[in-house]
Amino acid sequence: MIELRGVAHRYPGQADEEHTFTGVDLEIPRHSFVAVVGRSGCGKSTLLNVIAGLDAPCAGSVSIDGKAVCGPPDAVSLMFQAPTLLPWLPVLDNVLFPLRIAGADLAAGRDRALQLLELCGIADRARARPQQLSGGMQQRVALCRALVSQPSVLLMDEPFGALDALTRELMGEELLRLRERQPQTVLMVTHSIEEAVLLADRVVVMAPDPGRIREIIDVDLPRPRDLAQAQPRAVAGALRELIFERGGSTAHAAGQPRVEVAYD
Numbered sequence: 001m002i003e004l005r006g007v008a009h010r011y012p013g014q015a016d017e018e019h020t021f022t023g024v025d026l027e028i029p030r031h032s033f034v035a036v037v038g039r040s041g042c043g044k045s046t047l048l049n050v051i052a053g054l055d056a057p058c059a060g061s062v063s064i065d066g067k068a069v070c071g072p073p074d075a076v077s078l079m080f081q082a083p084t085l086l087p088w089l090p091v092l093d094n095v096l097f098p099l100r101i102a103g104a105d106l107a108a109g110r111d112r113a114l115q116l117l118e119l120c121g122i123a124d125r126a127r128a129r130p131q132q133l134s135g136g137m138q139q140r141v142a143l144c145r146a147l148v149s150q151p152s153v154l155l156m157d158e159p160f161g162a163l164d165a166l167t168r169e170l171m172g173e174e175l176l177r178l179r180e181r182q183p184q185t186v187l188m189v190t191h192s193i194e195e196a197v198l199l200a201d202r203v204v205v206m207a208p209d210p211g212r213i214r215e216i217i218d219v220d221l222p223r224p225r226d227l228a229q230a231q232p233r234a235v236a237g238a239l240r241e242l243i244f245e246r247g248g249s250t251a252h253a254a255g256q257p258r259v260e261v262a263y264d
């Protein structure tokens, strides 16, 4: 479980009373899929970086499976909007790169990497260079690379944000399929309310000025979900209201879901 207690963050140059976000209490249960949404600048990416140990909070505590985060933890993989593949390496070697850096067993990793590429439908591109692939294919490679070390936590910052709508939807479905084989805890920052509703078990809504958690919504709906259906649409509508602050609610403080969506 990922646990945040009273977490606040300030960038250098911000005054003492200013914060990127403040008072963040959050519990992310093991193997759950949590999406973070909110208006631009409310601190979503910074929050993800703090959980990843890439940035330090100015107050509060962050722990993963009971261990305080004070640097990038081993069991965590990251994925960003840009695939950031190494152009001089073939696809398979890009996927294997984290294992090579960690000095891990490459023979076993190779089988796993090929299996992941197979599951993502790009095994036939294992020998290609990244620049020979489409944007969607490159992001699939980045997803395989993020999963090859079998992380228990996957932190994703707008991972499919640069893709066209159709590819984005397919990538989401692929991610859910991969998780059935290899379950991990996922925290995904997304600008897409629809993506959050289709993928997540729980959605954290952040608000700006100062950044804070406004609400947490549990999405207790079976998968696959379809936004043409009433229940997912109701959740998307509730999220939209919260993001644009039409509900008149204040900061969330308990770290647990508070909003119940009426599904019928």
Ligand SMILES: Nc1ncnc2c1ncn2[C@@H]1O[C@H](COP(=O)(O)OP(=O)(O)OP(=O)(O)O)[C@@H](O)[C@H]1O
Binding pocket: 011, 012, 020, 038, 039, 040, 041, 042, 043, 044, 045, 046, 047
């Ligand atoms: N390196 C930095 N130094 C100073 N301020 C920063 C830095 N990075 C981000 N900020 C500020 O911190 C705030 C939160 O930024 P962050 O990128 O976390 O927000 P976000 O919710 O992810 O935004 P977006 O949805 O636009 O990606 C913004 O006001 C931003 O200008």
